[in-house]
Amino acid sequence: MRINVIGGELERNEIDAYIKYAGEKYPGRQLTGLDIIIDGEYVDLKVHFGDMGFQRAYRSADYLVNSMDKLNDAKQSEFAQKQRHKAEE
Numbered sequence: 001m002r003i004n005v006i007g008g009e010l011e012r013n014e015i016d017a018y019i020k021y022a023g024e025k026y027p028g029r030q031l032t033g034l035d036i037i038i039d040g041e042y043v044d045l046k047v048h049f050g051d052m053g054f055q056r057a058y059r060s061a062d063y064l065v066n067s068m069d070k071l072n073d074a075k076q077s078e079f080a081q082k083q084r085h086k087a088e089e
Helices: 013-027 073-081
Strands: 001-004 031-039 043-051 058-060 063-065
Touching: 001 013, 013 031, 013 043
Parallel strands: 001 031
Antiparallel strands: 031 043, 058 063
């Protein structure tokens, strides 16, 4: 993972704490980099993620979701009744 400290210096234990915080805030995401931007007494974090593949996307009522579980029963039923078209590869 690439770590950049901008605008000052931090001790290793502080950097490790920010890495841990980012990992806990974004579980399941692959962290590829972290910019720690020091601005006086404040610190901003810019987190960089690895690419995420997806298996399929569903479009229903102008919402894009990656899982049918996010739709209510009526929308799931409506989606099940729609005609499906094969995507070209």
